[in-house]
Amino acid sequence: MLKKYQIMDKVLYGDNQFFGVNHLSDERSRAQMMRFKDTASIIKVLDQAIDLGINTFMCTTHDRIGEICNHIRANPARYSDFNIHPCMPYAHKYANAVTELGIAETIKRYVPGNVFATFAKGGLAFLNKDFIKLMKLLIDAEMKMFEGINTPVIFIQNVLVDLILGLGMFDVFKEYDAYIRDKFNAEPGYLTMNLPALLDALESVGIENPIICTSINKVGFRMAGGESAYLKILNERKFRGIAMQVLAAGALRPKEAIQYLSKFKNIESVLFGASSKAHIAETQSLIEKYIK
Amino acid sequence: MIKTAVIGLGKMGISHAAIIGAHPDVDLIAVCDTSTIVTSAFKKFGKMSVYTDYKKMFEKEDLDAIIVAIPTKLHFPVVKEALDRNIHVFCEKPFTLSLEEGRTLIKLAEDKGLVNQVGYHNHFIGTFIELKRLLGSGLIGDLLHFTGEAYGPVVTKEKGGTWRSQKSEGGGCLYDYASHVINLIQEILGRPVKIEGTLLKSFYSKGVEDAVYSLLKLKNGLTGVLSVNWSDETFRKMSTSITVYGKKGKIICDATEVKVYLKEDDTKHGFDKGWTIKYITDFAIPVNFHLRGEEYSSQLDYFIESIKSNRKAGVNAFESGHYTDSVINMIFENA
Numbered sequence: 001m002l003k004k005y006q007i008m009d010k011v012l013y014g015d016n017q018f019f020g021v022n023h024l025s026d027e028r029s030r031a032q033m034m035r036f037k038d039t040a041s042i043i044k045v046l047d048q049a050i051d052l053g054i055n056t057f058m059c060t061t062h063d064r065i066g067e068i069c070n071h072i073r074a075n076p077a078r079y080s081d082f083n084i085h086p087c088m089p090y091a092h093k094y095a096n097a098v099t100e101l102g103i104a105e106t107i108k109r110y111v112p113g114n115v116f117a118t119f120a121k122g123g124l125a126f127l128n129k130d131f132i133k134l135m136k137l138l139i140d141a142e143m144k145m146f147e148g149i150n151t152p153v154i155f156i157q158n159v160l161v162d163l164i165l166g167l168g169m170f171d172v173f174k175e176y177d178a179y180i181r182d183k184f185n186a187e188p189g190y191l192t193m194n195l196p197a198l199l200d201a202l203e204s205v206g207i208e209n210p211i212i213c214t215s216i217n218k219v220g221f222r223m224a225g226g227e228s229a230y231l232k233i234l235n236e237r238k239f240r241g242i243a244m245q246v247l248a249a250g251a252l253r254p255k256e257a258i259q260y261l262s263k264f265k266n267i268e269s270v271l272f273g274a275s276s277k278a279h280i281a282e283t284q285s286l287i288e289k290y291i292k
Numbered sequence: 293m294i295k296t297a298v299i300g301l302g303k304m305g306i307s308h309a310a311i312i313g314a315h316p317d318v319d320l321i322a323v324c325d326t327s328t329i330v331t332s333a334f335k336k337f338g339k340m341s342v343y344t345d346y347k348k349m350f351e352k353e354d355l356d357a358i359i360v361a362i363p364t365k366l367h368f369p370v371v372k373e374a375l376d377r378n379i380h381v382f383c384e385k386p387f388t389l390s391l392e393e394g395r396t397l398i399k400l401a402e403d404k405g406l407v408n409q410v411g412y413h414n415h416f417i418g419t420f421i422e423l424k425r426l427l428g429s430g431l432i433g434d435l436l437h438f439t440g441e442a443y444g445p446v447v448t449k450e451k452g453g454t455w456r457s458q459k460s461e462g463g464g465c466l467y468d469y470a471s472h473v474i475n476l477i478q479e480i481l482g483r484p485v486k487i488e489g490t491l492l493k494s495f496y497s498k499g500v501e502d503a504v505y506s507l508l509k510l511k512n513g514l515t516g517v518l519s520v521n522w523s524d525e526t527f528r529k530m531s532t533s534i535t536v537y538g539k540k541g542k543i544i545c546d547a548t549e550v551k552v553y554l555k556e557d558d559t560k561h562g563f564d565k566g567w568t569i570k571y572i573t574d575f576a577i578p579v580n581f582h583l584r585g586e587e588y589s590s591q592l593d594y595f596i597e598s599i600k601s602n603r604k605a606g607v608n609a610f611e612s613g614h615y616t617d618s619v620i621n622m623i624f625e626n627a
Contacts, residue, residue, distance in 0.1 A: 020528050025571070026546050029528070092529055096445055098303050103329055131333055162583045166310025169337035193582035197314065221573050224582035224589075251573040 006152040014273040015059035066145035155189035213242035221248035234264035262290035301325035305361030314581035364462025380407040387613035410613030416590035418575025432538030438516030444530035464500030482510035
């Protein structure tokens, strides 16, 4: 298979602020949920980012992203150059469903159509043997909302990446990688809190120069495996790095945070979230200035 | 290497398996569950042995430790068998449905000198550790009142039906959600000895409560309120907090922040009058492998460290989990 390397923007605009994800304050998280109650209020801020020259939105496959996608499709002239990097799945949706319904019922709820009819030949027994087929169905279901929109890189969320990693089921990465390239003509990406372990795992199944989005910050926040292992990898190994949580959930000021990233040759892009135009502009210009 | 198995591959069990599987001192040699969907995934992609019958697993594998993450009702026979076989046990919360069974397991673990821990992970969140430290230092003076709360979106519709919706299996908001808050109150503020004014409310579930409201009196005389609701979809995920009101000020603590209000400057502790906010980034415990919050890794790191260093009565020992079970019983009796 031809390996296609997608060009990634340096500046990637994230979506946590729109959905009440705040690693520093539950209270701020709720305030954000109130502010971004309407999809229109999200689109307004997204448009401000686009007007500043930001062209990539990296977002969870949250139900409300579907509404934003509808808006993007309805205004093709405005968004012709706009890219989305989907990150799947929105884990809380599944986690809450598993607590409420159990695993089999959760699969039934989220796989389009009747999954057990899809696996008609042997019903549940057949499903048990074809997890890759199930994975593909779930990816298709999550990707449905992005039809007709540019999605050059498609990510798996860190909770799932790190779960597969911890369980040592590295072949799942291989299958995911192949499917994303094949079906969506996109490059697969991986979010993780465990960069050193993940890079070893991906290389062990033949995935080379992967796109990995991970916490990288001056204070070592959410950098599991230790800061020194990260620093070594950031300069010596081969992968396309996206730094996230660069402000360590707000513990660092933007300038010192982004200046710090400039010394690592493997950092290609920076993912950040902000909900005011001034903050977006400030972070964007720092990234443009310091990330080469 | 500590040869370990995970019994029960639901949400918690799978998460534990991934974390413990990545631990440098652990060899995850087996997993066990009755669900064929899950076990066949482990058979296909995993490197460990897979069992559907825990008894067979105990017979065939030479285990040092197990992690038990099955419905609460089933904890007793599995944990007992493990202890009988001299295996260290990490058991999910709540500990046991029957207090008598809980006492049997505590005694057995003590007699055998085995490491025993219950999965009340909030004790491994830096902010709650800091709350305990600040209260112990006398920062807000004599304590006058507390509120322990947890809210989240587990059951928001009138349907569903896993073991969590059956009281006899250990389901319901009190066992599943409120137990965390009770255990935090018990270990940070004091052990509840009297329960009054309990309201157990079912909003969507049939057969179990979706919310628990009680007045708690602690052994040290302090009184306060327990307020827990797992049907509140204004919360994106489970959100647990403790608010303590004292003569000199107040502290509000959750998994991300410790907010301190003082009526006067406190030079001894280095706090100014008014609000001081501290964040989890200052207190997070570094971990080797991160899956869903440091606390989940940290509690298992602690369990493994207990085995290595022969520490038996550490944080979240069976006895502590058992006390929470007894408070849960008091709340049911009061309702």
